[in-house]
Amino acid sequence: LLLGLGLAESELTKPLSVLSGGQKKLVGLARLILLNPDVLLLDEPDNHLDLPGKLFLEKLIQDYEGAVVIISHDRYLLDAVVTHIAELEDGKLTMFEGDYSSFIADKDLRLARQEELFRAQQHEIKRMEIAIKRFAIWGKVYDNEKFAAKAKTMQKRLDK
Known part of the structure; x- marks a missing residue:
């Protein structure tokens, strides 16, 4: 030995x-x-x-x-x-079945998905911010409470 x-x-x-x-x-x-x-x-x-x-x-x-x-x-x-990998990252334990190369490929894919979801979320936030500004302006310009209320409702949703 x-x-x-x-x-x-x-x-x-x-x-x-x-x-x-x-x-x-x-x-x-x-x-x-x-x-x-x-x-x-x-x-x-x-x-x-x-x-x-x-x-x-x-x-x-x-x-x-x-x-x-x-x-x-x-x-x-x-x-x-x-045959199995346990990864401890940011205080979270993730289990994976397979070899190391497969684990890395899977992790890269998960990170790419997360990045894409983040980009989509950021795009939606920008879209909502523009719409909120638009409704707030319309509420003031046209002295319309419905537009102002819509802007406030959308802002509350965005803040969540």
Whole structure:
């Protein structure tokens, strides 16, 4: 397991205290996997791993029987191993089923829709503001309470 994660054979017999931070992380990861808990919580697990170590880790995660929660900036690792994504943004948790690339595509689509709705809302606000001004002017010019009342009603609706 340690060799697969990238620890050199010469390091296997050394005391833990003389290993580097990255090597200690590999030992900790191997220990955790051997304990076989129901849930693995991994924070940037592929840091300090070379390419063969990353591929070995991907296979370990893919084959793991329990749940694996991964915090990572490595989109390649996420694409290779995740089936669900939980995103915490602005205090709101959003769940997504699929790999990381699909999540990003879906998020981009949702953001584009939100932007389009915002633009449409801004257009409607401008249209209503123009109509309110028009009714208010007509109310004054023609001394017509109906136009003035219409302007007030529309303004109340806009203020909501």
